[in-house]
Amino acid sequence: MKKLLIAAVIGTLSSTLMLAATDAAAQGTTSTTTAKKPAPKHRIIKRKANPAKEAKVDPVPEGSEHWTCAEGAQFDLKGDMARDQIVTVHWANKNYNLPRQVTTTGADRFHDAATGLDLVVIPTKAMLFSDKDSSRLADECKTVAMQQGAMAPTQAQALNPANRAPAAASGAAGQ
Numbered sequence: 001m002k003k004l005l006i007a008a009v010i011g012t013l014s015s016t017l018m019l020a021a022t023d024a025a026a027q028g029t030t031s032t033t034t035a036k037k038p039a040p041k042h043r044i045i046k047r048k049a050n051p052a053k054e055a056k057v058d059p060v061p062e063g064s065e066h067w068t069c070a071e072g073a074q075f076d077l078k079g080d081m082a083r084d085q086i087v088t089v090h091w092a093n094k095n096y097n098l099p100r101q102v103t104t105t106g107a108d109r110f111h112d113a114a115t116g117l118d119l120v121v122i123p124t125k126a127m128l129f130s131d132k133d134s135s136r137l138a139d140e141c142k143t144v145a146m147q148q149g150a151m152a153p154t155q156a157q158a159l160n161p162a163n164r165a166p167a168a169a170s171g172a173a174g175q
Contacts, residue, residue: 058095061088065143067126073138075128081108081121082155089119091128091137108154123151 064078079087087110089096096117098110108121116131126141146152 057093058090060090061095064088064090067141067143068147069126069128069138069141071139073128073141075138075141077119081110081153086110087119089117089128091117106154108152121152121154123154126152 060076061078064076066074066076068074076090077087078090081087085100086097087100089098089110096112096115098112098117098119101109101111103109106122108119110119110121111117111131113131118129118131120127120129125139125146127136128138128141129135130137143150143152
């Protein structure tokens with residue numbers, strides 16, 4: 001019986017000491033009998049680039065016209081602003097299909113609410129806006145012809161009789 005009692009006391013003391021050591025380790029204090037394990041070293045694994053997961057880059061549409069803007073910005077525009085109801089703007093390596101919006105000012109406006117891209121063209125320049133953060137992405141945008149003094153090929157310019165070819169103007173006058 002004595003042996004059983006001694007074994008029970010030793011078992012209780014050892015479990016109490018182990019519990020105290022565990023609590024001390026959890027609180028950040030170290031005991032002389034327990035040593036901290038070194039932190040595991042994580043290896044950095046460099047993975048090969050996966051072309052399918054890389055950022056998508058849309059090609060510049062064929063037959064598009066290049067517009068150069070202030071501060072080095074630029075975009076490409078495909079479509080006839082005087083006639084088309086949708087033009088394609090290649091901006092920031094992506095193609096955006098922008099539908100025409102009706103304006104009361106005579107400016108040509110192409111806006112896509114889904115992407116927030118907004119192109120406004122007046123006879124002397126074009127501007128590109130973002131509705132997402134209400135910022136002007138590009139300003140003073142002009143084609144090569146506009147840089148040499150021509151006006152933008154807007155719908156308002158196409159409707160102006162002074163801008164029509166002489167044959168078309170004389171044909172209209174003879175009717």
